[in-house]
Amino acid sequence: MKLTVVYDNEAKKPGLIADWGFSCLIEAQDTQKILFDTGAIGSILLHNMKELKINPSDIGIVVISHSHGDHAGGLQDIMKANKDVELYLPQSFWGVISTKKITKIREPMEIYHGILTTGELGGMEQSLVVNTDKGLLVVTGCSHPGVGNILDAAARFGKVYGIIGGFHGFHNFDKLNPLSLICPCHCTQYKSAIKRLFQDRCLDCGAGLVLEL
Numbered sequence: 001m002k003l004t005v006v007y008d009n010e011a012k013k014p015g016l017i018a019d020w021g022f023s024c025l026i027e028a029q030d031t032q033k034i035l036f037d038t039g040a041i042g043s044i045l046l047h048n049m050k051e052l053k054i055n056p057s058d059i060g061i062v063v064i065s066h067s068h069g070d071h072a073g074g075l076q077d078i079m080k081a082n083k084d085v086e087l088y089l090p091q092s093f094w095g096v097i098s099t100k101k102i103t104k105i106r107e108p109m110e111i112y113h114g115i116l117t118t119g120e121l122g123g124m125e126q127s128l129v130v131n132t133d134k135g136l137l138v139v140t141g142c143s144h145p146g147v148g149n150i151l152d153a154a155a156r157f158g159k160v161y162g163i164i165g166g167f168h169g170f171h172n173f174d175k176l177n178p179l180s181l182i183c184p185c186h187c188t189q190y191k192s193a194i195k196r197l198f199q200d201r202c203l204d205c206g207a208g209l210v211l212e213l
């Protein structure tokens, strides 16, 4: 399984643009390429994708965590670039979207082979749970429902190995103890505290980061 951060508040590689928002590409065996969230600005998303040699027309599935503009802002541009994309939106999604295939998510489910969603938590946001050789990787947007609740929801699918994405104001750090990989991105308010506490298993996030598990 390979995960590439495409859009983040920070950039890890020259040529990539940093901007407030989040998006990452997930490539797993026997599945279509999945784009999780689309950042805030379509032109920045497409620029970073080009720099990372990701072709929008190769993406099979787009999953949106929640309606906020820093996660769904680039969606129209992706859909212009790839009209066949399948969309998985949280039930509460409020934007007007027309595409061939939209699934609104409320309950936990398997989206694709080895790719699961926690379902919509807190009435607003879903997180992805990706099966890897090392265990489950949780991929979050903003974590508005709370990282603890998201980890609990993911644990119903098996043993959680790691988490990547925005952690928002999360500070119940004990909840991260059992994890082997922690990658706080985007809106994580206590990023430096988390990096300090878990330096042995914390990864620096940023556009261009590639995780292979």
Ligand SMILES: [Zn+2]
Binding pocket: 066, 068, 142, 144
């Ligand atoms: Zn948000």
Ligand SMILES: [Zn+2]
Binding pocket: 021, 022, 068, 070, 071, 141, 142, 166, 186, 187
């Ligand atoms: Zn956000």
